[in-house]
Structures are given as C-alpha cells and as structure tokens.
Amino acid sequence: MWKKTAIAAIAVLLLTACSSDNETTETNDNTAKNNTEQNDAANGQKEEAEQSSFQYPLTGIDAEKESMQRAVAVVVNNHPKARPQSGLHKADVIHEVLAEGDITRLVAIFQSEEPEKVGPVRSARDYFIQLAQGYDSFFVAHGYSPDAKELLTNGSIDNINGMEYDGSLFKRADFRVAPHNSYISFENIEKGADQVGAEMDTPPASFDFVKSEEVSGEDAASVKVSYFDNPSFSPVYEYDQETGKYSRISDGEPMADYETGDLVQLDNVFIVEAPHRIIDDYGRRIIDLESGGNAYLLQRGKLVKVQWENKDGRIVPAGDAAFAPGKTWINIIPDNPGLDGFVTVQ
Structure with a gap:
C-alpha cells in the first residue's frame, strides 16, 4: 500500500514541476515578447523623430531626409x-x-x-x-x-x-x-x-523660423504695394483664412503657374524700404541692400512693422521677428516715399 501512495506522491510532484516549468516558460516568453514590442515601438518613435528632424533650409518644412540641393x-x-x-x-x-x-x-x-x-x-x-x-x-x-x-x-x-x-x-x-x-x-x-563645373550638392544655410503659431499685429486681409502707382506693378496680397496663406494678385489677376494653374501662395510677405539711386540715362539704379531699415511683415493675416537687416547677404527681419515656415515673397521698395507712400492696408 505504501508503495502505491509513494508512487502517487511522486507523480503529483512531477506534474507540479512540469506545470511550474511551463508557466515559467510562458512568463519568460511573454516578457520577451513585451520587451520586443516595446523596443520596436521605441525604435519606431526614434525613427519617426529622426525623420521629422530634417527640414528644408529656406522653408522650414519637414523633409524625409537631409536636403543637399544647392539653391x-x-x-x-x-x-x-x-x-x-x-x-x-x-x-x-x-x-x-x-x-x-x-x-x-x-x-x-x-x-x-x-x-x-x-x-x-x-x-x-x-x-x-x-x-x-x-x-x-x-x-x-x-x-x-x-x-x-x-x-x-x-x-x-x-x-x-x-x-x-x-x-x-x-x-x-x-x-x-x-x-x-x-x-x-x-x-x-x-x-x-x-x-561650367559648378557643384550642386551644398545646401544653403537655414533661416531662423518663428517657433510659435501665435501672430500679433493689425489685421491685414488685403495689402497693396504700388510701385509709382503703375497698376501693372501694384500687386495685392490677399489673405485666405482657410489656407492661412496669402495669394498674390497682379494687375487684377491671381498669380498662377502658366502650365498647371497652381496659385502662388505665400506664408510670409516682407515689404522693405531701401535707398534707390538712378545712375545713368537708361534709368539704371544702385540699391542699398546692406543698411537695413523699415519693413512690414505679413503673416497669417496680420501685419507688424519691424526693421530689416542684411544677415549674411540676405534680407531678413531684424530683432525678435522671423519668418514663419513656408514660402516667402520680399518686395524691395524705394525708401522715398517708402512704406507710407507705396503700401496700402485694406
């Protein structure tokens, strides 16, 4: 009798041990699976972050990879x-x-x-x-x-x-x-x-872009720039609330691509005063693009009066002002009569 009891006890111990081993194996497998899933998720987030860290230098728009194209x-x-x-x-x-x-x-x-x-x-x-x-x-x-x-x-x-x-x-x-x-x-x-042996794989330095989407200033749904009141050269910039961009109207017609009909749409319109001087009988000019001066910056339907400066050869907003990510149009106008004479905010 005791032999049967002993055999039964040993069988129970073996079953218990096997069950414990199976549970341990399953637990280890689940832990490994969870760790793998967490690592995959972390790697995916890292890859996504790395992808979104690339931006085009002159628009600040996200790029899939580093842009190496020369301007x-x-x-x-x-x-x-x-x-x-x-x-x-x-x-x-x-x-x-x-x-x-x-x-x-x-x-x-x-x-x-x-x-x-x-x-x-x-x-x-x-x-x-x-x-x-x-x-x-x-x-x-x-x-x-x-x-x-x-x-x-x-x-x-x-x-x-x-x-x-x-x-x-x-x-x-x-x-x-x-x-x-x-x-x-x-x-x-x-x-x-x-x-001509020109290298084309060196991108330009990046602009400094505004970090916030909040824009202060006076409402500027429509702004006209008049070059000496010539209607053919008096563009109007009209703000579209839906796109958050300005469209450009030239001589009464929206500016669009000849082949595709795609509109020219702008995230920044920068209107700057610069000294102009006529130097010959043909009317050729010298324009001072170095000294800086008064400017209007249009972004997201708002206009703010700022200063412009020449930074590394580029005309950009001075001080705390900066371009918003996107496309930019820069109007360079004579400082006489300047912003007050050439620009109308409607």
Whole structure:
C-alpha cells in the first residue's frame, strides 16, 4: 500500500514541476515578447523623430531626409507681356525689385522644389546677383547690365546666361515674343551647372523660423504695394483664412503657374524700404541692400512693422521677428516715399 501512495506522491510532484516549468516558460516568453514590442515601438518613435528632424533650409518644412540641393536663383520677367510666368509657385523665396523705370523683376530662389521649367528668364543687374549670393546660389539669367556682366565675367558667382546658351540650354517659346519668351528647364539648369563645373550638392544655410503659431499685429486681409502707382506693378496680397496663406494678385489677376494653374501662395510677405539711386540715362539704379531699415511683415493675416537687416547677404527681419515656415515673397521698395507712400492696408 505504501508503495502505491509513494508512487502517487511522486507523480503529483512531477506534474507540479512540469506545470511550474511551463508557466515559467510562458512568463519568460511573454516578457520577451513585451520587451520586443516595446523596443520596436521605441525604435519606431526614434525613427519617426529622426525623420521629422530634417527640414528644408529656406522653408522650414519637414523633409524625409537631409536636403543637399544647392539653391538656384533665376531672374524672372515680370512684364505684363510675360505673365503668367512658369515655375514661380515652387520657389522658396522670391524677391521683387525695380529694374529700370517703374518695371519690377523677380529673383526667384529654388531649393526645396524644382519646377519642370522656369521663365520667362530676363537679364541680370548687379543687385540681382547680390541677392543671389546671399543664398550661395547657382545664378541663371538671360542678358546683363554692364555692371552685372563684369561681376559674372569675373566669376563672382557660378552662373549660366542665355547670351551664351540661347537656343541650347535656353529655349524660345513660340507663344510669346522676345524678350519675353526665354525659358529654361531645371534639367538644363543642371546640365549647365555641369558644363561650367559648378557643384550642386551644398545646401544653403537655414533661416531662423518663428517657433510659435501665435501672430500679433493689425489685421491685414488685403495689402497693396504700388510701385509709382503703375497698376501693372501694384500687386495685392490677399489673405485666405482657410489656407492661412496669402495669394498674390497682379494687375487684377491671381498669380498662377502658366502650365498647371497652381496659385502662388505665400506664408510670409516682407515689404522693405531701401535707398534707390538712378545712375545713368537708361534709368539704371544702385540699391542699398546692406543698411537695413523699415519693413512690414505679413503673416497669417496680420501685419507688424519691424526693421530689416542684411544677415549674411540676405534680407531678413531684424530683432525678435522671423519668418514663419513656408514660402516667402520680399518686395524691395524705394525708401522715398517708402512704406507710407507705396503700401496700402485694406
């Protein structure tokens, strides 16, 4: 009898031991699984954080990876016969500045996006080159003033010019007449850079961007900039509450891409006073882009009066003011009559 009892007791112990071993194995397996899931989640969060840590330097918009593209500056025609233009909706920064008379031209800086083509391309001025140098840009123009030609010939900036590449890199459109019909594709810009031995894999330094979405200032739903009361060069910036951006109206027409119809939409409109002086009978100018001065900064439907400064060759808000992430348009106007004479807030 005692033998049967002993055998039964041993069997119970063995079953208990096996059950304990199974529970321990299951517990260890579950712990390992939980640890693996936690590690995977942590790694996923880390990867997501690393991905979102990259931003385009001139817009502050998140990028999937570090952007290594060099900035490209293109002088774009703004004459009424050149509108609507091509490619401007993809520019990160656009400078609007007087050439001769009361006609403005545009110096468009591309880095985060590349349109298929840009144009019409127009001739350079020395202060256009100065604006492009602030972004270490590869510079594209078709023609030049005497002072601009000297700068380009002396190698002050990597460039290609339609005076040398008309009909090859630069193409003439048949739906417009010269000098309002010169266009260049981004593919040909890259070919041109290769031909002149220009490196294109060094991105520009980043802007400093505002950290908060809160914007103070007076309401500015519609702002007009009048270059000497010429209606063809008196753009209006209209704020859209839904998009949180400004659209630009040129001579009564929304500024849109010729090919796609996409609107030019802006997160910053920066209107700055700068001393202008006419230097010859052709009406060519010297523009002081160094000294700083009064400015209006439009963001998210608000206008604030600030100062501007030249920081490392760029026209930017001074002091605590900064650009918001997104695309920027910079209007450079003569300081006489300045903001009070050229700008109307509606």
